[in-house]
Amino acid sequence: MKYIIAPSILSANFGNLQRDIEMINNSEADWFHVDVMDGVFVPNISFGFPVMAAVKKHATKPLDVHLMIVEPDKYISDFAKAGADRITVHYEACTHLHRSIQLIKASGCKAGVALNPHTPVTLLQDVIEDLDLVLIMSVNPGFGGQAFIHNTYKKIQDLKALIKGINDDLIIEVDGGVGLQNIAALASAGANAFVAGNAIFATESPTTTIAKMKQLTHNSVSI
Numbered sequence: 001m002k003y004i005i006a007p008s009i010l011s012a013n014f015g016n017l018q019r020d021i022e023m024i025n026n027s028e029a030d031w032f033h034v035d036v037m038d039g040v041f042v043p044n045i046s047f048g049f050p051v052m053a054a055v056k057k058h059a060t061k062p063l064d065v066h067l068m069i070v071e072p073d074k075y076i077s078d079f080a081k082a083g084a085d086r087i088t089v090h091y092e093a094c095t096h097l098h099r100s101i102q103l104i105k106a107s108g109c110k111a112g113v114a115l116n117p118h119t120p121v122t123l124l125q126d127v128i129e130d131l132d133l134v135l136i137m138s139v140n141p142g143f144g145g146q147a148f149i150h151n152t153y154k155k156i157q158d159l160k161a162l163i164k165g166i167n168d169d170l171i172i173e174v175d176g177g178v179g180l181q182n183i184a185a186l187a188s189a190g191a192n193a194f195v196a197g198n199a200i201f202a203t204e205s206p207t208t209t210i211a212k213m214k215q216l217t218h219n220s221v222s223i
């Protein structure tokens with residue numbers, strides 16, 4: 001099993017963004033997780049195209065773009081042009097989710113759907129075959145550094161059951177409150193991609209933390 005570590009640049013030092021990007025380039029991390037917030041879908045505003053393009057310029061690993069915005073269809077091709085490799089939209093923000101997924105694929109990116117903590121995985125049943133990734137939010141989206149919501153373990157297991165025999169290659173990504181204390185248990189439950197902000201950037205040696213996270217996922221035992 002390949003496990004993916006995706007540091008969330010929301011927790012990077014924006015005054016030294018190039019330095020932090022290069023640090024992740026030189027680590028065992030697999031992707032850059034890029035959180036785009038519009039102040040409408042979530043009560044916070046992060047950054048948009050110019051910052052993303054700047055990240056792309058220096059990043060040597062794929063950009064995993066998480067759109068916490070309303071009406072994402074309007075901007076999907078712009079995010080693809082700005083360098084996204086994966087684009088994830090929120091179930092709760094898409095009236096025509098199937099269309100949004102097709103737009104992402106038509107833009108040349110892998111397609112993901114994110115679920116807020118209150119949204120059951122069963123609502124993805126009719127699009128699950130079309131997806132490359134499901135992002136299970138283990139905090140309410142909008143901010144880094146929040147406490148992990150325990151019900152996430154059950155959701156991962158529910159999603160595993162939903163994809164079995166239908167889309168076994170789907171990436172199950174977890175985002176929010178993920179760190180050294182819970183990453184092995186999340187991997188055991190069935191997650192295979194892990195977004196972490198504070199747990200990486202707020203430590204003395206982010207690269208060592210990433211290496212430890214990798215090790216913990218590899219040592220995990222499926223349940």
Ligand SMILES: O=C(CO)[C@@H](O)[C@H](O)COP(=O)(O)O
Nearest residue numbers: 141142144145176177197198
């Ligand atoms: O999408 C979000 C927050 O909305 C996340 O990607 C956070 O950036 C994760 O930060 P930590 O909880 O790991 O500090």
